Amino acid sequence: MNIAFIVLVVVALYWQVFFLGKTIIDVDTLNNQLPWGYAANEKVNHPYNRRDPTDMYLTREYFIVGAYRNGELPLWNPYTFAGHPIYADGVTRIFSPTLLVYTFLDLPVGYSVARLLELILGAIFMYLFLIAIGVSARGALAGALVFELSAHSLFHLTGLGWWGGLMWLPLIFLFVDRAITRNNFKYAILAGVFVALQFYSAYMPNQIYYLGAVTLYYLVFGRKVKRRTHTDFVASLTTKRLALMLAVTLAVGFLLSASQWIPVMELLQASNRRIVPVQTSFIYLPPWYLLTLIFPNLFGTAYDPQFVNLFTALNVSHDHSLYLSIAALLPLGFLFYSTWKKRRDAKGQNQEATNLSFKEQRSKNLDAVEAVDSQVPVDDYLHQQRIAFFIFLIIFAIFVMMVAPLYVHLTRFIPVLQTIRVIVRAGVLFIFAAAVLVAFGFDRLLNTPRETFTGFFRLAGKFVIAVYGFAGLAISVFYLFKLTGWLGNTSAEYSAGSGKLAYMKSVIAAMSSQFAPPNLNILLPLGFLLLVYLLSRLWIQGQLNRNYFYWSLMIFLVVELAINSWQYDKAHDAARVFPKTAITEKLKTLPPGRVLITPSGIESNRRAHLSEEKVIAPPNTLLAYQIPSVTGKDQLFPKAYREFCSLIEPQDRLSHVVFDETTSPFFDALNVRYVITYESATPPLNHQLIMKAEGVALYENLNALARAYFVKSVTSQNGLKAVLPERLRQSDFDIKSEAVIGEGNALPQNFSVGEAQIIEDRRNRVVIETENAGEGILILSDTYYPGWQATIDGNAVEIFRANHAMRAVRVPAGRHVVSFSFAPKPFTTSIYLSLTTLFMVLAILIFMQINQQKKIRNPQ
Numbered sequence: 001m002n003i004a005f006i007v008l009v010v011v012a013l014y015w016q017v018f019f020l021g022k023t024i025i026d027v028d029t030l031n032n033q034l035p036w037g038y039a040a041n042e043k044v045n046h047p048y049n050r051r052d053p054t055d056m057y058l059t060r061e062y063f064i065v066g067a068y069r070n071g072e073l074p075l076w077n078p079y080t081f082a083g084h085p086i087y088a089d090g091v092t093r094i095f096s097p098t099l100l101v102y103t104f105l106d107l108p109v110g111y112s113v114a115r116l117l118e119l120i121l122g123a124i125f126m127y128l129f130l131i132a133i134g135v136s137a138r139g140a141l142a143g144a145l146v147f148e149l150s151a152h153s154l155f156h157l158t159g160l161g162w163w164g165g166l167m168w169l170p171l172i173f174l175f176v177d178r179a180i181t182r183n184n185f186k187y188a189i190l191a192g193v194f195v196a197l198q199f200y201s202a203y204m205p206n207q208i209y210y211l212g213a214v215t216l217y218y219l220v221f222g223r224k225v226k227r228r229t230h231t232d233f234v235a236s237l238t239t240k241r242l243a244l245m246l247a248v249t250l251a252v253g254f255l256l257s258a259s260q261w262i263p264v265m266e267l268l269q270a271s272n273r274r275i276v277p278v279q280t281s282f283i284y285l286p287p288w289y290l291l292t293l294i295f296p297n298l299f300g301t302a303y304d305p306q307f308v309n310l311f312t313a314l315n316v317s318h319d320h321s322l323y324l325s326i327a328a329l330l331p332l333g334f335l336f337y338s339t340w341k342k343r344r345d346a347k348g349q350n351q352e353a354t355n356l357s358f359k360e361q362r363s364k365n366l367d368a369v370e371a372v373d374s375q376v377p378v379d380d381y382l383h384q385q386r387i388a389f390f391i392f393l394i395i396f397a398i399f400v401m402m403v404a405p406l407y408v409h410l411t412r413f414i415p416v417l418q419t420i421r422v423i424v425r426a427g428v429l430f431i432f433a434a435a436v437l438v439a440f441g442f443d444r445l446l447n448t449p450r451e452t453f454t455g456f457f458r459l460a461g462k463f464v465i466a467v468y469g470f471a472g473l474a475i476s477v478f479y480l481f482k483l484t485g486w487l488g489n490t491s492a493e494y495s496a497g498s499g500k501l502a503y504m505k506s507v508i509a510a511m512s513s514q515f516a517p518p519n520l521n522i523l524l525p526l527g528f529l530l531l532v533y534l535l536s537r538l539w540i541q542g543q544l545n546r547n548y549f550y551w552s553l554m555i556f557l558v559v560e561l562a563i564n565s566w567q568y569d570k571a572h573d574a575a576r577v578f579p580k581t582a583i584t585e586k587l588k589t590l591p592p593g594r595v596l597i598t599p600s601g602i603e604s605n606r607r608a609h610l611s612e613e614k615v616i617a618p619p620n621t622l623l624a625y626q627i628p629s630v631t632g633k634d635q636l637f638p639k640a641y642r643e644f645c646s647l648i649e650p651q652d653r654l655s656h657v658v659f660d661e662t663t664s665p666f667f668d669a670l671n672v673r674y675v676i677t678y679e680s681a682t683p684p685l686n687h688q689l690i691m692k693a694e695g696v697a698l699y700e701n702l703n704a705l706a707r708a709y710f711v712k713s714v715t716s717q718n719g720l721k722a723v724l725p726e727r728l729r730q731s732d733f734d735i736k737s738e739a740v741i742g743e744g745n746a747l748p749q750n751f752s753v754g755e756a757q758i759i760e761d762r763r764n765r766v767v768i769e770t771e772n773a774g775e776g777i778l779i780l781s782d783t784y785y786p787g788w789q790a791t792i793d794g795n796a797v798e799i800f801r802a803n804h805a806m807r808a809v810r811v812p813a814g815r816h817v818v819s820f821s822f823a824p825k826p827f828t829t830s831i832y833l834s835l836t837t838l839f840m841v842l843a844i845l846i847f848m849q850i851n852q853q854k855k856i857r858n859p860q
Contacts, residue, residue, distance in 0.1 A: 002127065002137055002140070002141045002144075003124055003127060005141065006120065006123045006124055006127060006141070006144050006145065006148065007120055007124075009145065009148070009149070009558065010116055010119060010120050010123075010148065013149075013562060013565055014112075014116055014569075014571065016571035017109070017112045017113065017116065017571060018113075018116075020571070021109050021574060022109075022112075022571040022572060022573060022574055023108045023109055023111070023112045023571070023572050023573075023574040023577060024112045024115065024116075024157070024158055024569040024570070024571060024572070025053055025054060025058055025108050025111060025112065025158065025572065025574075025577055026053065026054070026158075026569075026570070026572065027054075027572040027573065027576040027577050028572070029051055029053075029054050030054060030576065030577070030578075032614050032615055033614060033615050033616070033617060033618065033621070034614050034615065034616045034617065034678075034694060034695040034696050035581040035582070035583045035584070035617070035693065035694030035695060035696055036576075036578070036579065036581065036617075037614055038614075038694040038695045051618065052159070053158045053159070053160075054577075054621070055618050055619065055620050055621060055633055056091070056160070056620055056633055056634070057091070057111075057158070057159065057160035058107070058108060058111055058577070058578075058624070059620045059621060059623040059624050060086065060091065060092045060160065060623075061102075061107055061110075061111050061160070062107055062578075062623060062624040063077055063079070063086065063092075063623055063624075063626075064092065064094055064099065065099070065102045065107060065110075066626060067763055068099070068102075070762075070763075072762060072763050072764060073087075073094065073764065074086060074087060074092070074094050074763065075087045075094070075763070075764050075822055075824070075827065076763055076764050076822040077623070077763070078628055078761075078763060078782065079622065079623045079626060079627065079628045079629060080619065080620055080622075080623055080628075080629055080631065080632030080633075080634070081630070081631075081632035081634070081637050081638070081641050081657055081783055082594065082628075082630050082641060082670055082671075082781060082782055082783050082805075083782040083783040083785075084632065084634065084637045084638060084641070084783055084785070085263065085267055085638075085785055085787070085822075085824070086634075087263055087827070088263035088264050088266060088267040088636065088827075089264070089267065089634050089635050089636045089637065090203075090204030090205065090264045090267075090635050090636055091160060091161060091203060091204065091634070091635050092160075093160075093161055093164065093200060093201060093202070093260075095200050095259070095260070096161075096164060096200055096201045097197070097200070097201060098114040098117060098118060098164060098201065099114075101113055101114040101117065102114075107577070108574050108577040108578075109574050112574075115157055115158055115163060116157075118163035118164050118167050118201075119148060119153065119157060119163050119167075120148075121167050122147065122148065122163055122166055122167030122169075122170070123144045123145070123147055123148035124144070125167060125168070125170040125171050125174075126140075126143060126144045126147045126148075126170040126432075126435055126436075127140045127141065127143070127144040128170070128171075128174070129170035129171065129173060129174045129436075130143050130144070130170075130436065130439045132174050132177075132178075133174075133177055133383075133386055134379065134382075134383055135439045135440060135443055136442075136443050136446075138442060138443070138446065138550055139438075139439040139440065139441075139442040139443040139446075140439055141554070142328070142331070142438055142439055142442045142553075142554060142557065143435045143436060143438050143439025143440075143442075144435070144439075145554075145557060145558065145561070146324050146325065146328050146431075146434065146435045146438045146557070146561075147170075147431065147432070147435035149325075149558070149561035149562070149565060150323065150324050150325075150431050150434070150435075150561065151292070151296055151320075151321035151322065151323035151324075151564060151568075152320070152321070152322070152427050152428075152430070152431040153431060154564075154565050154568040154569060155302060155319060155320065155321070155568055157568065157569050158569060159203065160203065161201065161202050161203030161204075161206075162202075162203050162206065162428075164201035164202050164203070165198045165201055165202020165203055165206050165207065165210060165428075166202075166206075166428050166431075166432070167201070168194050168195075168197050168198040168201065168202075169198070169210055169213070169428070169432055170432075171194045172191050172194045172195055172198065172210070172214060173213075173214070173217060174191075175187045175188070175190040175191035175194065176188070176191045176214055176217050176218065176249065177217070177221075177386075179191060179245050179249070180217075180218065180221060180222045180225050180237070180242070180245070181225060181382055183237045183241070185244075185245060185248060185848075186845065186848045186849075188245040188246075188248045188249045188252075189248060189249075189252055189841060189844065189845060190845075191214070191249045191252075191253075192248060192249040192250065192251065192252025192253040192256065192841075193252060193253075193256065193841065194253075195210075195211070195214065195249060195250070195252070195253025195254075195256075195257070196252065196253045196254075196255075196256030196257040196834075198210055198253075198257075199253065199256075199257030199260045199261060200257060200260055204261075204264060204635075205420070205422065205425060205635075206425050206428055208416065208417075208420065209425065209426050209428050209429050210428070211250070211253075212429075213393065213429055213432070214246075214249065214250075215246060215250075216389075216392075216393065216396075217389065218242055218243075218245060218246040218249075219242070219246070220389055220392060221385055221386065221389045222237070222242040222245075222246075223239070223242070224385040224388070224389075225237060225382065225385065226238065226239065226242065252837065252841060255833060255834065255837035256834050256837050256838060256841070257834065258830035258831075258833040258834045258837075259827060259830040259831045259833075259834050260830075262826050262827070262829075262830040263824065263826055263827050263830070264636070266786070266824075266826050267636045267637075267638070268636060270638050270639065270640070270785070270786075271636045271637060271638065271639055272637070272639035272642050272654060273635060273636050273637075273654060273655075281315055281421070282315055282404055282408050282420075282421050282422070282423055283315055283316070283317045283421065283422045283423065283424055284315060284316065284317065284401060284402065284404035284405065284408075284423045284424055285316070285317055285320055285322075285401040285402055285423075285424045285427070286314070286316055286402060287402050287403075289320070289321075289322060289402070290322065290398075290402075292321040292322045292323055293322050293323060293324065293329065294326065294329075294467055294525050294529065295521060295522060295525050296321045296323035296521070296525070296564050297321070297514075297521040297567070298514065298521065298522075299311070299318060300318060300510070301521070301567050302319055302321075302567045302568055303319060304318070306510055307510060310503075310506055310507055310510055313503070315405075317422070317424040320424050320427060322427075322430065323564060324431075324434055324438065325528075325556070325557045325560040325561050325564075326525060326528045326529050326532050326556070326560060327528070327532055327553045327554075327556035327557035327560060328434075328438045328557055329532075330441075330445070330460070330532055330536060330553065331438055331441030331442045331444070331445045331553075332434065332437055332438050332441045333441075333456070333460065333463075334441055334444060334445050334448075334453075334456050335387065335391075335437055335440055335441035335444055335445075336391065337455075337456045337459065338444055338448065338456070339387060339388070339391065341455070386436075386440075387437070387440050390433045390436045390437050390440070391433075391437065393429055393432075393433040394429075394430060394433035394434055394437060396429070397426050397427070397429035397430035397433060398430060400423060400426040400429075401423060401424050401426050401427060401430070404423040408423065442550070442553075446546055446549070446550055450539070450540055450542065453539075453540055454540065457536060457537070457540050460533060460536065461533070464529055464530065464533050467526070467529060468526065471515075471518070471522060471526060474511075474515045475515045475516065475517075475518055477515075478508070478511065478512040478514075478515040478516040479515075479516045481508055481512060481516075482512060482516055524563070528556065528560055531556065532553070532556060535549065535552055535553065535556075578621070578624040578625070581693075581694055582691070582693040582694055583676065583691075583693055583694060583696060583698055584622075584625045584627065586690065586691055586693075586698060587625075587627050587674065587698070588625070588627070590674065590690070590700075591673070592628075592673075592707070592758070592761070593628075593671055593672070593673020593674055593701075593704060593707075594628045594629060594630050594670060594671045594672050594673060594674070594707075595622060595627055595628065595629045595630075595672070595673075595674045595675070595676060596629070596630055596631070596659060596662070596667060596672045596674070596675045596676070596701075597616050597617050597619075597622070597629065597631060597659075597676045597677075598616075598659050598660055598661065598662050598675065598676070598677050599616070599659075599660040599677070600618075600619075600631070600656075600658030600659060600660055601613070601615040601616065601618070602618070602619075602653065602656060602658050613678075614695065616676060616677065616678065616696055617676065618633070619631045619632050619633035619656055619657070619658055620632060620633050620634075630645075630657070630659075630667070630670050630672055631656075631657055631658050631659065632656070632657050633655055633656050633657075634655060635655060637657075638783055638784070638785055638805070640724075640783070640784060640801075640804055640805045641657065641783045641805045642657055643724045643804060643805070644666070644724070644728075644803065644804050644805035644806075645657050645659075645666075646724075647664075647666050647724075647728055647729065648661055648664045648666050648667065649661050662675055662677060662684040662687075663684050663685055663686070663687075663701075665703075665734070665735055665736065666735060667701070667704075668701065668703045668704050668705050668735075668736065669705055669735040669736060669779075669781055669803070669806075670781050671704060671705060671706065671707040671781050672701055672704055673700060673701050673704040674690075674698060674699065674700055674701065675687060675698075675699045675700075675701060676696050676697070676698055676699075677696065677697055677699070678695070678696060678697065679692045679695055679696055679697040681697065683697075683699065684699055684701075686701070686702050686703050687699035687700060687701055687702065688700045688702055705736060705781070706756065706757075706758075707758060707780065707781050707782070708756040708757075708758055708766075708768045708778060708779070708780050708781075709736075709756060709778075709779055709781075710751070710752070710753040710754050710755075710756060710770075710772065710776045710777060710778055710779070710811075711736075711737055711738055711739045711751065711753070711776075711777050711779055712737045712738065712750065712751060712753055713737065713738045713739075713749055713750050713751065714738070714739050714740075714741055714748070714749060714751065714777055715727050715738065715739070715740045715741070715749075716740075716741045717740060717741070717742055723742075724804050725740045725742055725803075725804055727740045728740060728803060728804065735803060737753075739777060739779055739802045739803055739806075739808060740802065740803055740804070741777075741800050741801070741802055741808065742801050742802075742804060748775075751774070751775060751776045751777045752772050752773050752774030752775060752776045752813065753772075753776060754770055754771050754772025754773060754776050754811075755770065755771045755772070756768050756769070756770045756778060756818075757769050757770075759817075763822075764821065764822040764823075765819070765820065765821050765822070766780065766782070766819070766820045767817060767818070767819045767820075768780070768817070768818045768819075768820075769815070769816075769817055769818075770811050770815070770816050770817075770818055771814070771815045771816075772811060772812075772813055772814065772816075773813060774813045775810065775811070775812055775813055776810075776811050776813075777802075777808055777809075777810060777811070778808060778809050778810075778811045778818060779802050779803075779806055779807070779808050780806065780807045780808070780809075780820060781806050782806065782807055782820075783805055783806070784799075784801045784802070784804075784805055784806055784807050786824065787822055787823065787824025787825065787826070787827070788807060788820055788821070788822055789820070789821050789822075789823055790807075790809050790818065790819065790820050790821075791818070791819045791821075792809070792811060792812070792816050792817070792818050792819075793816055793817055794819075797809050797810065798810075799820075807820065
């Protein structure tokens with residue numbers, strides 16, 4: 001019944017998805033984009049554009065689903081960046097289990113159901129984990145609901161791979177816990193299996209936190225269990241054995257998921273995304289955001305551009321709230337209080353009043369605590385140590401998120417941590433640990449005699465007074481600012497002028513909208529806090545029995561989280577997600593050629609008003625239509641392409657390649673045959689108008705080269721695999737007739753120019769028919785990347801890196817068929833490695849199970 005309730009809560013919140021076929025993708029983000037938003041809400045304010053789901057995540061799903069339905073592996077994406085290895089970007093999960101949803105649901109409803117399914121399964125797995133480690137069904141239900149409905153969970157719901165990874169964390173911990181407490185390598189192997197599933201389903205940047213948490217559990221919790229060596233239960237659990245279990249879990253996880261992370265490592269070496277945080281910027285959660293535990297929208301509602309614009313200057317991640325519900329803070333706070341009190345009492349009862357040195361005193365205190373621990377039954381001892389670990393984990397997660405400015409400067413010297421920029425992603429550990437502690441807290445709260453609850457109740461009363469005092473003071477101060485006119489004409493959004501004083505005025509003006517007068521975001525939490533306090537008072541006074549007390553708290557918890565959820569992931573008409581338009585339909589009927597969308601309007605990602613000029617199809621959006629473009633947005637993509645594009649205009653964004661220019665010989669060489677720009681823009685030189693519709697104009701570039709073409713001459717330069725050749729920058733360089741080969745190959749300088757025609761064009765394969773009077777150099781303007789193989793008439797030939805970012809082959813005279821196929825060796829090798837590991841794991845588990853059954857039947 002509890003599991004059914006967990007499911008029903010999500011179904012009730014998102015009933016329009018399940019019963020009306022709506023989507024939780026925020027299609028309103030398309031309102032400010034042409035051509036989709038041509039007639040939509042012309043001058044209406046719109047919250048902060050959540051562009052990632054529509055610009056990146058959803059478009060990837062279109063690509064993957066389309067590839068599978070066409071009988072292809074979605075390895076190479078030819079539609080953005082003039083082609084790039086999408087399977088290796090760390091975000092796209094080409095083997096994710098939730099892709100099975102698309103066998104019976106189409107996009108974008110399928111995307112919504114897949115994300116909700118991950119949310120539901122994550123909550124169910126959390127419930128099972130809590131039950132397995134000894135939490136009662138009541139406590140487990142509370143913990144699962146917090147895990148499912150917290151602000152962190154719902155804010156990241158539509159993020160591709162966020163819940164895909166987080167959902168497996170409870171099962172990973174379940175089997176790690178059993179490996180330690182039952183001293184059995186079978187469970188260490190099973191934990192590794194779920195570590196691998198997390199790799200297949202998750203968002204790659206989060207995985208360091210999952211692996212770190214698993215390692216900590218073995219080292220911290222495992223060492224505590226090892227201390228009880230006098231019991232038969234853990235008699236042979238040594239430090240060496242713990243280390244071996246950890247190694248087995250990680251080895252199984254990494255080997256089974258080799259096909260996911262090995263390609264990423266390869267692309268990372270060729271990418272522009274190896275970030276040292278202090279050299280770019282980092283995003284963290286400042287300490288004052290602890291106030292969102294009480295006031296979830298104190299610093300603005302979700303996606304509020306007013307606060308986003310204010311705090312991004314401080315590297316602060318606005319759109320993150322720690323809100324768990326006030327009803328959950330009661331058991332959480334009581335758990336912290338009772339754990340601290342129990343430890344303090346244990347030390348006090350066993351400490352001798354002697355004049356010992358600090359070191360001796362500390363040693364004696366530890367011995368006293370261990371003496372008490374040794375008298376506790378094993379099950380209770382394990383219970384206590386689990387609580388202690390998750391208290392440590394939640395404090396560790398908060399520390400990582402909130403003190404980044406103090407340590408981030410050191411991460412440049414740590415290879416793995418060099419790529420961590422959004423430190424607030426450690427919130428996955430916060431919400432996991434918080435949900436576990438809320439579950440334990442409910443159990444301890446309900447099982448503690450009322451008379452021992454009074455000490456905490458006095459502290460809770462002081463806390464309520466402090467919160468009300470803070471709110472009253474803030475209301476008074478902000479009214480004072482308004483009455484004195486200190487803010488002047490400063491709007492709640494921007495302050496005139498610059499400098500610290502102007503910035504401070506902007507912050508105060510924005511905050512005054514919360515407190516003067518106080519809005520529901522302030523009043524509701526205060527009301528809930530008072531109700532929970534009064535409920536606790538009735539419990540203390542014996543006027544409320546245990547069942548009523550528990551279910552009253554649960555009702556408050558669900559109601560609070562449901563109300564807070566209204567700001568996240570509203571349902572939308574699925575038909576509005578990337579609908580057919582006159583422009584996209586026209587492009588599909590035209591001869592093949594890449595599309596340039598200009599100007600980029602990339603700064604509009606944080607626009608607050610639709611009254612500004614609309615953006616033209618941000619990067620990646622044409623991917624949903626399988627229309628090839630030279631722009632793109634991705635976590636990882638080959639930096640050689642970005643460097644080549646910098647010859648056209650500077651490319652200073654780590655995740656984007658976008659353009660404001662409309663003409664360039666480098667565009668011509670990239671097969672930019674079509675240009676989409678504003679219908680009011682001046683027609684580009686040497687471009688022919690095709691049509692105007694939906695606020696944009698579509699032009700044909702009359703100078704565009706074919707995607708595959710021959711060049712007359714070659715400049716061969718040594719040692720230029722990773723360096724942009726200087727020849728490309730020289731004014732006399734003609735990319736239409738000359739190519740720079742940077743592999744150091746001894747090639748003739750002059751070649752014959754023939755004809756080339758693409759006769760087969762698939763995602764992982766391009767076939768070109770050529771005819772040439774003499775030997776020629778064939779340029780394919782697709783992005784160069786290891787893993788591409790070429791044949792001429794079935795015979796393997798070498799692929800050269802041409803013009804730093806393109807592919808080239810030497811073609812002999814005559815008629816030939818040149819074939820390019822993407823078959824990356826690291827991917828093939830990693831698939832074999834994963835499959836071999838899978839068979840070995842299955843064999844070992846079967847052998848261990850058979851051996852266990854034999855021991856049961858023949859105990860002698």
